[in-house]
Amino acid sequence: MQDERILLVDDEKGILTMLELLLYREGFKHITTAGTGKEALDKVAAAPFDLIVLDIMLPDIDGFGLCQQLRRLTTVPILFLSARSGDYDKLMGLGIGGDDYITKPFNPLEVVARIRAQLRRKNLYSIPEEAAQQLMDYGLFTINKKAAVLAVNGVEIPCPAKEFELLVFLCEHPNQVFTALQLYEQVWGTALTGDEKTVVIHISRLRKRLEADPAAPKYIVNLRGIGYKFIPAGKVAVHED
Template sequence: MNEKKYEILVAEDDADIVELMVLYLENSNYKVLTASDGVEALEVLKDNNIDLAIVDIMMPRMNGYELIKKIRETSNIPIIIVSAKNSDSDKILGLDLGADDYVVKPFNTLELVSRVNSNLRRFYDFNESKSSEAEILRVGELELDTDNLILKKNDINIELTPTEYKILSLLMKKPGRVFTKVQIYENVKGEYFESDDNTIMVHISKIREKIEEDSHNPKYIKTVRGLGYKIENIQ
């Protein structure tokens, strides 16, 4: 995977954490650039060809949430949040703004490197293969163009984050099939960790808010209690 030396941005104001991340990422053959706040991170992004960003939330000058919003205005690179903020509302906000993954401090550095590997692999494999596998997926009023990454409901465009798109695409390719949270995570992101359990729930919740008339009584994405999720086979 690392024949190309991928460039990783670490936006973090804790020097000890930065030093640890740089050590492990460089040992995994990544080129690492660092920034101690959001403003500096934007400068690094502007001047370099960054492949993935690791972003802390609580930074001076510009916090991580604002940085993610700025990145998503021009780029769809994978973004991993690494933060001491561990409430569901913090995770929902970060993922809703467009982050692909959320790691809570203190974290296992080897796990973080594994998440970097998985996010990069999924991102580049997905971009390389999507054109050759282009198709229009239809379920009920939903229409997903897998070539142009456009979701429509009754001919009205619905914006999705990259991760939401991948989850919905997985479900729409096999209507009626139940996917466990582990299967969804591994298909969309790669290796699954126990701490990822709530992450999939958050993504499913956000997708429902965008495609359902009533997200609390969903027509499309159903929860199969004790198993996982499926999208109904609606003609």
């Protein structure tokens, strides 16, 4: 059995029941459900969760707005599960703080696989390995991998799980070029055609946090038609935590 706490948010009771039973069968034992945005906010405020599965079409609040409110309370992975399948909806969901996006109708086993991938990556940063007990100092910003903390100009900046993992991966591979699909595979754990958009949105969000001018980035640069690479500004200091 697995100890991760998962919150399922959907106004369709049939979907909640199906996902809850499926996750129990797959070994998850701490499953909480919510049918409205308010109920979800109350439950997140009252107890910690490791992952949230979130519908967009809720009766009291749009799922996009709910995601933004949840991001004020938690940085855990948020996986959108919605019948809205347009590119605009997916880009919107990822742009306002979502970590992944699956459209309805969906393959239940794919949902479980994506949940496992999100939790696996999240848990990597909770393991007190020697490599994770370091503070990476890039001058303008620092990364504490053990505490999963990003600080810019000395100020701690809230950073959702997948953004943080993507930044850490790029920083650990400086001056190396990766395609968007390669980055998705490394950080999210799986890769399918179309997942490149997820990476593009997350990089855009990271640039807004790190770059003085996100339109002319100096740290995370794009080599048109090739991929992305992280360029450390000056000498990087690595300190034991």
